[in-house]
Every structure is written in C-alpha cells, then in structure tokens.
Amino acid sequence: MTQPDMLPRAVETVLTDYLERLDAERVPSLHGLYLVGSVALDDFRAGASDIDFVAVMDSEPSSGLRERLAQVHAGLTEAGGPHLDGPYLTVEVLRRVPTDYASVPFSLEGRFRDGEVCREVNPAVWRCLARHGRTVLGPPPSKLGIADDGEVLRAYQVGNLRTYWSRWIEQAETALAAKAPGDDASATALAWGVLGVARIICALETDRVVSKSGGGRHALAEHPGRWHPVIREALAAHEGAMERVPVETVREGLAYMRAAIATATGQTAACNDRT
Structure with missing residues (x-):
C-alpha cells in the first residue's frame, strides 16, 4: 500500500x-x-x-x-x-x-x-x-486519463442547485414551519445545507474543488456581510461546536441558500450585490 x-x-x-x-x-x-x-x-x-x-x-x-x-x-x-x-x-x-x-x-x-x-x-x-x-x-x-470536462461539470453543478438543493430547502422550510416559537433545530442540518451550497457556489465562481469548510471560507470572503453570521454558525456546527441551533438561525441559513442559488443560476444578483 x-x-x-x-x-x-x-x-x-x-x-x-x-x-x-x-x-x-x-x-x-x-x-x-x-x-x-x-x-x-x-x-x-x-x-x-x-x-x-x-x-x-x-x-x-x-x-x-x-x-x-x-x-x-x-x-x-x-x-x-x-x-x-x-x-x-x-x-x-x-x-x-x-x-x-x-x-x-x-x-x-x-x-x-x-x-x-x-x-x-x-x-x-x-x-x-x-x-x-x-x-x-x-x-x-x-x-488514468480521467475525463474531466469543465462545461459538463458546470452544468451538473447548476442542475444540482436547481434540483437537489432547491428541494432540500423546501423540505427544510416545511419542517421548520411545524416548530413552535423558541424551538431549536439540528446544527448538522444547518452546516450540511449552508456549506453544501457554498462549496458549489465556490466551484462555479472559481473553478476550484473545495471542501465544505473551504466553501464556507469562500462565502465569508466573497458574499455580503449580511450572510456572514449564519455562515460562521454553519462553519462552527461543521466543526462540532454545537448540536442544536435556534430555528431562526436555520431560517437565515435557508435564506442565504436561496439567494446564493438564485445568483448562481442567473435568477438574480442578490447574493453578491455589495451595494
């Protein structure tokens, strides 16, 4: 070996x-x-x-x-x-x-x-x-002669945002709607969603392959300050700093995911608008 x-x-x-x-x-x-x-x-x-x-x-x-x-x-x-x-x-x-x-x-x-x-x-x-x-x-x-095609990869990543991740957001929003005021939610789910989308956005914006942590760091460097608190929470959850987070934190994470996906798929420039 x-x-x-x-x-x-x-x-x-x-x-x-x-x-x-x-x-x-x-x-x-x-x-x-x-x-x-x-x-x-x-x-x-x-x-x-x-x-x-x-x-x-x-x-x-x-x-x-x-x-x-x-x-x-x-x-x-x-x-x-x-x-x-x-x-x-x-x-x-x-x-x-x-x-x-x-x-x-x-x-x-x-x-x-x-x-x-x-x-x-x-x-x-x-x-x-x-x-x-x-x-x-x-x-x-x-x-090995691996067939690494950038255009096919980009189409796959955009499709992944439009299908898997958009459905994931909808399912998460449905689950949160059943939560009572003051309830908490899974920190693992927050990290999975926010950082999973962030790493794809980073790949689309930079042509790099990054981890979930790398995607979060890219988002902190390139995306508006409004989203930085929830991105930091997602990174902390990914590192195992907490098991539960307030429901409102997850809702903010879903809002970030929606904005990032909309930007990446050409629906709006909201996520990267720094004005």
Whole structure:
C-alpha cells in the first residue's frame, strides 16, 4: 500500500483493515485505489466524516466477486469506524465524461450496493479525483486519463442547485414551519445545507474543488456581510461546536441558500450585490 502523506489515524486504520479483508476474501488486486472527498480536501473530521474512495478494477466484477466485496464492506461496518464509501469502476469508465448517474457496484453508508444507481458517478467526483485524489494503490490519478470536462461539470453543478438543493430547502422550510416559537433545530442540518451550497457556489465562481469548510471560507470572503453570521454558525456546527441551533438561525441559513442559488443560476444578483 502506498502511504499517502499525513492521513488521519482513523483513515489509516480503516484502510489497513479494508486491504486485509480484500486479501482474506481473495479479491483480485485493484488497479488503483484513491481517496476523494473530505480526506482528499483536508476536511476530514474524526467521528463525523466518512472516507470516500474510488476503486479502479481491471474488469467489471463478476457476481461472485461482488458477493465477496459485500462481505468485505459488511465486515468493515461490523468493526466500526468511519464508513468507507465509493464506487468500483474500470478505468474505461473514468475515461468517459459522466453525463448521468450509472449503475455500478458501490458502498454507501457502510453497505455494499449492487444493481442500484450510484450518484458518485458524476463530474464533480471525476474533477476531485483528477485534481486532488490521494493514491493508496496504483498509478497516480494523472496517469488514468480521467475525463474531466469543465462545461459538463458546470452544468451538473447548476442542475444540482436547481434540483437537489432547491428541494432540500423546501423540505427544510416545511419542517421548520411545524416548530413552535423558541424551538431549536439540528446544527448538522444547518452546516450540511449552508456549506453544501457554498462549496458549489465556490466551484462555479472559481473553478476550484473545495471542501465544505473551504466553501464556507469562500462565502465569508466573497458574499455580503449580511450572510456572514449564519455562515460562521454553519462553519462552527461543521466543526462540532454545537448540536442544536435556534430555528431562526436555520431560517437565515435557508435564506442565504436561496439567494446564493438564485445568483448562481442567473435568477438574480442578490447574493453578491455589495451595494
């Protein structure tokens, strides 16, 4: 196993266990194993973050091999620790621009999935792997010929804001409407929403791949001061400083998300208007 520089101890422990289980289940050697997500972007938080990976195989796994991979991931989940989540792909898949999610074997929330659509087959993961992927096994990402298409990525990110995140805001607003005066709400949800949108906005504005924390820092630097208090609250929640926040804080977070999405999708210039 290649030793990526300065991996968190929890990540090293899970990776070592994973590779030992692959060997025990007689899984053929992977062509490559790469870390993406929070580990690759230096935003991994022990006890809160998952370990996101992309595993590259020489050929599509047979049904028998998929069963053995399922045993590997079941054993990891039973052992505890951060979930090890990601897709199993061939290098040929990485060399095609992903224009839609695909059905490939993958692990999500610690459970191996087969015959389901994997949302990690997307241009954002390809970009993160190409620019920031950390090599555990195999050649560096630069040698894989990853199809990193900026225009496709931008369209995907705008579509993600218009669909997933707009629906998320609506669902959150419905949940908050049922809250009584003085109630509180989940700080984790505040961080997930505000920083999840902020990182996409940062990518659209700078062409960079950033973590949730990086997206929050970008928002503090570039977005109007009106939003800074709720962005700081979201960053603090992301760091685990609190578990609950006032309902009004979440409402302000949703207002920021709506303004940022409207700006990014060309509906208004409200979020970045500094006048």
